[in-house]
């Protein structure tokens with residue numbers, strides 16, 4: 001039988017050339033994005049030193065959020081334990097530096113490697129199968145790591161690693177501006193890498209897996225390969241952020257900074273606020289969440305009747321914001337504002353929209369659907 | 383794959399690897415206690431259009447799921463193009479030239495019809511930009527045209543009417559460039575003229591592109607003029623096999639349909 005294409009075998013004419021992603025159709029969004037980056041690049045002139053450090057932490061948090069979004073927002077495989085990778089990356093780097101005296105320029109790549117390895121160990125067995133196995137395993141993984149930390153003294157238990165840890169490029173507490181730029185630079189690198197990956201064919205396949213794994217499989221594409229790739233890349237980026245983070249004055253290698261269960265929840269909330277399945281949304285949601293959290297934590301305000309300090313209930317406040325957004329703009333703030341902006345500008349909305357586009361796709365609903373199908377047992381013909 | 387230890391010996395009357403382009407022998411699929419497919423054996427010949435029929439719950443979709451690799455069979459063998467493919471996952475079957483449609487649609491809601499159909503044209507590689515090339519899109523547009531979706535390429539699946547969804551499923555299967563196509567109820571919910579237009583397309587696929595087709599459907603009026611031969615199953619077991627005329631007059635088949643399935 002002939003191997004030539006069906007369309008050739010049948011002598012069908014393709015239509016006119018059309019663009020697949022037509023990114024050039026959306027210049028306004030891209031311009032706004034670049035403008036925001038530019039603003040962030042010059043922002044330190046207007047910041048006090050403590051504010052600059054808050055921003056640096058927010059950049060790291062946004063990297064965590066982006067790494068989570070790559071696997072959970074895109075492929076729909078929800079990880080509840082991404083802090084494992086921040087921790088593995090951060091602790092590996094810190095231990096190599098403190099115990100063996102390796103320079104941060106060596107320990108950070110090592111942290112990335114160990115985190116990627118951890119990603120393989122968790123990802124390969126769980127993602128080869130169809131179903132929410134990854135979610136189950138990642139629920140437990142941070143608890144196991146907590147246990148390990150408690151029983152092996154080298155990890156310093158609850159209080160984490162103590163001792164002198166070198167800062168990247170020798171930056172100290174007084175070098176807030178360079179620390180800001182270090183965090184910002186890494187943030188831009190991670191953003192660029194993830195945008196490139198998600199704009200390539202792999203990104204289309206990731207979201208196709210979220211929509212229907214059967215469809216991907218029946219299209220001759222191996223879903224496990226793409227899920228594992230997304231997960232390991234995500235782990236490596238989480239490890240990078242964790243490893244670099246502990247080498248800045250903004251963070252230290254402790255379970256509270258890197259591993260805490262609350263961080264997993266915060267990341268998920270941040271991505272849902274910005275827009276799951278859009279790297280830019282995750283970046284924006286992460287920055288917004290990180291900054292708001294610091295602001296609320298530092299706030300002296302007290303909620304009147306209940307008489308609790310806002311600083312103590314910031315997570316509840318942000319969760320409420322996230323819930324409102326999930327109901328009102330299920331695609332997240334990014335998609336919502338693109339769609340809204342288009343309406344305001346009265347632009348034609350039936351254009352071909354990329355993954356990051358303004359269409360009201362609803363990854364949250366799709367993911368819930370997948371889980372329901374799976375737990376309901378029968379997902380097939382009925 | 384050379385010596386196939388699962389193949390029956392020469393002298394046996396059991397079906398073997400070379401009895402057709404697609405052969406299943408004693409195929410069995412159990413779900414917990416239920417046996418959905420029960421020692422089913424039949425062969426599909428190259429370039430034929432085979433009807434695969436049976437009452438509701440007879441096990442037709444399950445058979446398709448086993449052949450296409452969605453479920454591993456509980457027992458039995460499947461050979462495709464002479465090779466044992468019993469435990470291959472779906473994407474490997476697709477690479478060997480077998481495609482299928484689903485009875486319940488599997489659209490990608492987040493993208494246009496054109497991009498749905500372009501998915502199989504993207505290479506199975508982690509680092510690739512081929513999907514962004516005009517050539518890929520042109521091919522996808524060709525498939526859209528083939529299945530009659532060329533005027534609805536920019537819609538999202540949820541904007542398509544039922545008949546359009548069927549065409550989308552068909553288009554996505556065709557975009558894999560198959561030699562054999564398993565169609566699960568391609569006529570369901572279609573009007574007579576729509577059934578006829580899909581039938582014409584399927585005949586064209588066979589006559590011009592040499593595609594072999596296995597078609598499941600409950601619409602006998604639409605199916606019988608299309609097919610060369612039919613295999614009838616009930617309770618997962620083979621009930622009858624023959625030309626449409628033979629099947630139509632088979633008392634067992636009549637009884638199976640009148641008496642209902644499960």
Ligand SMILES: Nc1ncnc2c1ncn2[C@@H]1O[C@H](COP(=O)(O)OP(=O)(O)OP(=O)(O)O)[C@@H](O)[C@H]1O
Nearest residue numbers: 378380381413418437438439440441442443444445
């Ligand atoms: N995933 C599954 N888990 C459990 N039982 C299943 C599953 N898939 C199918 N079955 C059962 O297997 C039997 C055969 O179902 P199948 O869908 O193959 O029938 P069918 O011939 O395609 O019917 P229809 O014409 O209604 O589509 C049914 O009893 C069904 O309930």
Ligand SMILES: [Mg+2]
Nearest residue numbers: 381442443485
């Ligand atoms: Mg069926």
